[in-house]
Amino acid sequence: GQSLEQPSEVTAVEGAIVQINCTYQTSGFYGLSWYQQHDGGAPTFLSYNALDGLEETGRFSSFLSRSDSYGYLLLQELQMKDSASYFCAPSGYSTLTFGKGTMLLVSP
Amino acid sequence: NAGVTQTPKFQVLKTGQSMTLQCAQDMNHNSMYWYRQDPGMGLRLIYYSASEGTTDKGEVPNGYNVSRLNKREFSLRLESAAPSQTSVYFCASSEAAGTAGYGYTFGSGTRLTVV
Numbered sequence: 008g009q010s011l012e013q014p015s016e017v018t019a020v021e022g023a024i025v026q027i028n029c030t031y032q033t034s035g036f037y038g039l040s041w042y043q044q045h046d047g048g049a050p051t052f053l054s055y056n057a058l059d060g061l062e063e064t065g066r067f068s069s070f071l072s073r074s075d076s077y078g079y080l081l082l083q084e085l086q087m088k089d090s091a092s093y094f095c096a097p098s099g100y101s102t103l104t105f106g107k108g109t110m111l112l113v114s115p
Numbered sequence: 116n117a118g119v120t121q122t123p124k125f126q127v128l129k130t131g132q133s134m135t136l137q138c139a140q141d142m143n144h145n146s147m148y149w150y151r152q153d154p155g156m157g158l159r160l161i162y163y164s165a166s167e168g169t170t171d172k173g174e175v176p177n178g179y180n181v182s183r184l185n186k187r188e189f190s191l192r193l194e195s196a197a198p199s200q201t202s203v204y205f206c207a208s209s210e211a212a213g214t215a216g217y218g219y220t221f222g223s224g225t226r227l228t229v230v
Contacts, residue, residue, distance in 0.1 A: 037213070037215060038215055038216060040215055040216075040218070040219075042219075048223075049205060049221040049222060049223050049224055050158065050205070050207075050219075050221050051221070052218030052219060052220075055215060055216040055217075055218065057216060094157060094158070096215075098215035100212055100213050101146070101163065101165050101171070101212040101213070102148070102160055102163055102173065103160075103215060103219060104160070104174075105150070105157045105158040105159070106157055107155060107156060107157040108157050
């Protein structure tokens with residue numbers, strides 16, 4: 008069967024670094040995506056890892072270990088606007104499966 | 116560019132009524148998707164269309180039908196609405212199957228309440 012685990016909530020202060028972990032179990036795995044969703048908004052694409060290792064995009068980095076079925080999203084220099092929900096989403100060939108999301112609360 | 120446009124943005128239905136949620140994209144994407152989002156449940160795939168002329172069931176297809184009208188448009192129909200279908204519905208598109216690395220583009224959502 009398929010399973011997807013990520014923490015439900017993470018809190019941090021402005022300027023800090025936070026890591027959101029994701030473990031998955033899915034068939035036909037192609038890669039791992041991360042999406043951000045602000046309250047009341049639409050999900051927006053952040054990053055994608057097809058191969059093991061770290062991908063960096065500005066303040067955000069994403070990591071994948073295919074052998075461990077594990078990935079994480081690293082957010083650096085946190086800003087108040089980073090308060091949102093973050094979803095990991097393993098992809099098969101045709102579709103994405105979204106986790107329940109991690110709500111990140113950034114405080115001053 | 117408008118990206119992915121969903122209509123309506125809000126809708127209240129009575130139990131048993133039917134309605135169609137409309138979705139159109141202007142990015143020349145081949146694949147389109149319908150997700151629903153409920154509190155604490157994340158996004159769950161209802162139906163998808165990997166390419167024009169094809170549709171497939173996702174995780175939660177019961178109570179829904181879809182039509183890929185053309186490359187741009189993908190509609191979702193509720194034939195007989197039930198309170199359990201109260202949710203936020205998101206349409207999304209991507210370049211093609213197998214291109215998750217380029218990201219899905221989501222519409223702004225339709226907030227549906229069934230009373």
